[in-house]
Amino acid sequence: MDADFLLIRKIKQGDEKAFDLFIRKYYKEILTYCNYHCFDKGYAEDLTQETFARFFEKVSDYHYKGKTKNYLYTISGNLCRDFYKKKKEIPIKDMELSEKIEPVEHQMSEVENKLTIEWALKQLPNEFHEVLILYYFQELKLKEIADVLKISLPLVKYRLKQAKIQLGKLLGEEGIYEFGRTTYEL
Template sequence: MSADYLLIHSVKGGDTKAAETIIRKYYSKVFDYCKYHSADIHTAEDITQEVFLIFLKEIYGYKHHGKLLNYLYTIARNKCIDEKKKRHNADLSTECIVQVMESEATVLKNEIDHLLLKEAVDELPEEIREVVVLYYYLDIKQKEVANICGIGLPLVKYRLKQGKAMLKKYMEGGL
């Protein structure tokens, strides 16, 4: 019979000193395993403690086949996997929240920019505003804008250039 078998038998009989002996004997090895598989040392400590709590809770169902350390490693492995899943899910939910917030902020900024731009276009002189709206908002070609407004193509290009400059100045706080 191995020393671990005798210790386990003693623990099942209510010997708390035998339980402490098992913990002292294997704590550092289980902790090192958990430290390797955990995000940080505090998580490794928590998982290691959980491993021994689970072991002591389930000791009456434990059948001594093989090495006790391997059984403890199995518990540790499962706890580390559970922790990684929790951390991954938490990271995903945090990431999703950040993405939604960034998305909402972008939408809000775009709406504000759109309102400011509309306000700026409304401030343009009528003849420039007409050319800008036809070309940029309605996506009509410059030649067609010239025909619609009854002006020459060079004047359309001049008004578009003037409109862009005025809009830029307005969006920067002038006009």
């Protein structure tokens, strides 16, 4: 039997440890996903907590089909879209600086890079924005993205290709961008 199936069964029975294990298993991924949608750590944490609250609220009706993570992404995606409808202007906070002291030029370069990527993502239509976040930042496979967004695999491929083209136009000719410690090539 699948570990998620057993966890959800225990959650339905009211096992507090199962709740905790489930949250620990998926919290970081959902937080990262929400953070790429709203670019504000506080809002992202609120949206992540709301995602789990909504999941647990409806867990008695949830029928396990082997795609629990996809279901959590769907909930958080809906919450992020609702968030954008309610809040048009989202403050962008400065990047948290690592505990290591880095040269000022490197810190400024990282901040500028993050702000540029955030700006470019906001310029894209929502369907392209969503596919890019799931592909590059959440590192989901194309089939998983299709499942999360409930669209066909060819449509995912089309949206990813179009999003890369539009991002290339917005960000310039280089096509290689750093975000945090990861380098993404369009």
